[in-house]
């Protein structure tokens with residue numbers, strides 16, 4: 563390329579650049595003419611997801627730029643209990659169409675009316691999957707202790723597990739012994755709980771779906787009906803306690819801290835009583851104060867004894883106890 567041509571080209575480029583800059587700077591979007599440049603507008607609207615405008619064929623100006631003027635949403639597909647729906651709306655100026663999903667309907671919640679199959683899709687690295695369930699109308703014989711009963715593996719590829727919950731169940735928690743879902747309301751029309759994402763408390767949120775069982779599915783586990791015998795336990799507590807409560811665990815039903823209030827049997831001797839399941843593995847007596855609770859050490863039921871006599875306190879201020887037999891208004895220490 564010779565030197566003169568190069569110079570000419572540079573000159574042309576400079577002039578063109580200066581001209582283009584001037585035209586864009588001299589114009590505003592609301593005015594399609596100026597002293598130096600009359601925009602030659604496309605007849606079709608240009609548009610994006612939020613705005614429309616008329617583009618100039620000769621510069622970058624966006625004339626008549628404005629937000630879309632939306633019409634009403636028009637439903638294309640209704641959302642159901644099991645599927646998302648969709649709808650769209652149209653800008654009355656440029657005819658831009660925006661499509662949007664409609665979320666699945668929230669299922670109706672309720673209680674199981676009979677022994678009912680329920681399924682859970684869990685993270686694939688879960689090995690043992692438990693279901694813990696509750697509801698005011700569950701027969702006592704079906705009560706379950708934490709972490710619940712083991713679910714049956716239905717499909718390993720899908721990490722799908724199943725279980726038959728008893729009538730009266732209106733809430734469940736799915737867990738693997740260390741990680742769990744939030745408290746889940748039971749939805750009779752939606753038999754599949756899909757573990758979705760962890761919340762701020764590190765518990766899984768779920769969404770409700772449906773699973774259609776197949777003939778090759780294994781028989782699902784279900785709770786055994788088991789009425790736990792109850793026994794009456796007595797406790798002789800320090801004179802300054804205004805009441806006595808019992809906290810126990812290990813059975814299908816356990817108590818919340820600081821325990822359930824006991825019945826005063828003998829005000830002079832400070833003896834209280836309560837019924838507890840015979841299969842508890844630990845028991846603590848407390849004064850029932852929600853804060854600064856005064857309590858015993860961890861105690862266990864002892865064969866042949868039905869009474870605890872609170873004695874001295876240990877280094878932590880927890881009462882020790884000896885065992886005895888309550889009979890005819892008296893406790894005989896063993």
Ligand SMILES: [Zn+2]
Pocket residue numbers: 599600601602618619620621622623
């Ligand atoms: Zn222009």
Ligand SMILES: [Zn+2]
Pocket residue numbers: 609613614629630631653654655656657658
């Ligand atoms: Zn528009």
